[in-house]
Amino acid sequence: METFAEKIAKAKDFLPINGTDYIEFYVGNAKQAAHYYKTAFGFQSLAYAGPETGVRDRSSYVLQQGKIRLILTTALQSAHPISEHVKNHGDGVKVLALWVDDAYSAYAETTKRGAKSYMEPKTISDEFGEVRMSGIYTYGETVHMFIERKNYTGPFMPGFRKLTSDYNPVDAGLLYIDHCVGNVGWNRMNDAVKYYEEVMGFVNILSFDDKQINTEYSALMSKVMSNGNGFSKLPINEPAEGKKRSQIEEYLEYYEGEGVQHIAVATKDIVKTVKELKARGVEFLSAPPEAYYDMMLQRVGKIDEEISLLESLGILVDCDEEGYLLQIFTKPVEDRPTLFFEIIQRKGAQSFGAGNFKALFESLEREQELRGNL
Numbered sequence: 001m002e003t004f005a006e007k008i009a010k011a012k013d014f015l016p017i018n019g020t021d022y023i024e025f026y027v028g029n030a031k032q033a034a035h036y037y038k039t040a041f042g043f044q045s046l047a048y049a050g051p052e053t054g055v056r057d058r059s060s061y062v063l064q065q066g067k068i069r070l071i072l073t074t075a076l077q078s079a080h081p082i083s084e085h086v087k088n089h090g091d092g093v094k095v096l097a098l099w100v101d102d103a104y105s106a107y108a109e110t111t112k113r114g115a116k117s118y119m120e121p122k123t124i125s126d127e128f129g130e131v132r133m134s135g136i137y138t139y140g141e142t143v144h145m146f147i148e149r150k151n152y153t154g155p156f157m158p159g160f161r162k163l164t165s166d167y168n169p170v171d172a173g174l175l176y177i178d179h180c181v182g183n184v185g186w187n188r189m190n191d192a193v194k195y196y197e198e199v200m201g202f203v204n205i206l207s208f209d210d211k212q213i214n215t216e217y218s219a220l221m222s223k224v225m226s227n228g229n230g231f232s233k234l235p236i237n238e239p240a241e242g243k244k245r246s247q248i249e250e251y252l253e254y255y256e257g258e259g260v261q262h263i264a265v266a267t268k269d270i271v272k273t274v275k276e277l278k279a280r281g282v283e284f285l286s287a288p289p290e291a292y293y294d295m296m297l298q299r300v301g302k303i304d305e306e307i308s309l310l311e312s313l314g315i316l317v318d319c320d321e322e323g324y325l326l327q328i329f330t331k332p333v334e335d336r337p338t339l340f341f342e343i344i345q346r347k348g349a350q351s352f353g354a355g356n357f358k359a360l361f362e363s364l365e366r367e368q369e370l371r372g373n374l
């Protein structure tokens with residue numbers, strides 16, 4: 001069987017990507033959202049843009065932890081595309097920004113292959129140098145920005161000033177973005193996959209159909225897309241027919257369209273990270289039944305972690321040919337049942353926890369049931 005590295009090597013290299021540059025959320029109250037991500041998830045203030053820095057129409061707070069940068073942005077008037085976005089979707093992810101070597105070429109290569117333009121290439125500068133950027137649409141109203149910052153030494157980018165705060169909660173051990181998953185509508189999977197293959201040169205490294213991902217009630221399909229060095233992994237989900245409404249349908253209904261379902265962030269000590277996050281009020285999906293942990297040794301073999309400790313925290317484990325991984329999922333972090341986070345620790349495994357899908361989805365369905373949406 002082909003390894004993930006061999007599959008990934010087949011990706012085309014017209015769009016070199018160095019990783020995720022930032023993820024920008026459009027929210028109703030950026031100041032309070034920033035406080036939440038600092039307090040609950042252990043992010044630090046990095047930069048700010050708003051009226052005080054000459055930006056008249058919005059406030060943006062940039063937070064950082066490890067290599068992860070989040071931007072929380074709110075418009076300052078109702079008649080603004082950001083306000084429209086929040087009105088339609090609630091708080092959610094607008095931008096998955098990719099760190100590239102050449103933002104002009106990234107734009108030319110992708111639009112030439114059919115990408116819909118979001119922002120034509122431009123260069124912005126200040127006393128720290130210049131940042132070049134461009135952007136294209138992906139599923140729904142979500143966009144990919146291409147950010148080139150090799151000639152920039154400032155805290156974030158021109159237009160932002162460094163933000164120092166007296167409030168600096170300790171970090172929670174979050175290191176980098178492992179993957180970001182999008183939900184697309186009925187019969188939209190093939191278009192979305194084709195888009196990443198043809199427009200961005202990604203390859204499909206893993207697929208699950210509704211026979212593999214199902215519970216008694218609902219089903220979904222999932223395909224993992226990766227760029228040529230594996231630094232950008234963007235799985236896509238589509239709902240599938242089941243006896244009841246799937247979590248993807250619930251998402252599409254409440255987000256009022258396609259969008260980012262979850263952001264997976266990596267840690268090198270999931271037990272420590274999850275204890276920390278729980279203590280700070282992050283809510284996780286309920287643990288799978290005891291039987292899940294009774295079967296663990298048999299299913300994944302010997303692991304370094306103490307199983308009873310994983311059980312007490314509700315951490316899931318899965319394995320593939322290359323090793324194992326530990327993961328856990330938060331409840332939605334918005335009032336609408338839309339975006340959630342995954343905490344993941346990889347110990348060799350390059351997959352996404354397919355062996356946990358059933359346990360995970362049953363847990364999700366218990367939550368859906370409580371909301372009257374199953």
Ligand code: FE2
Pocket residue numbers: 179181262264342352
């Ligand atoms: Fe995931």
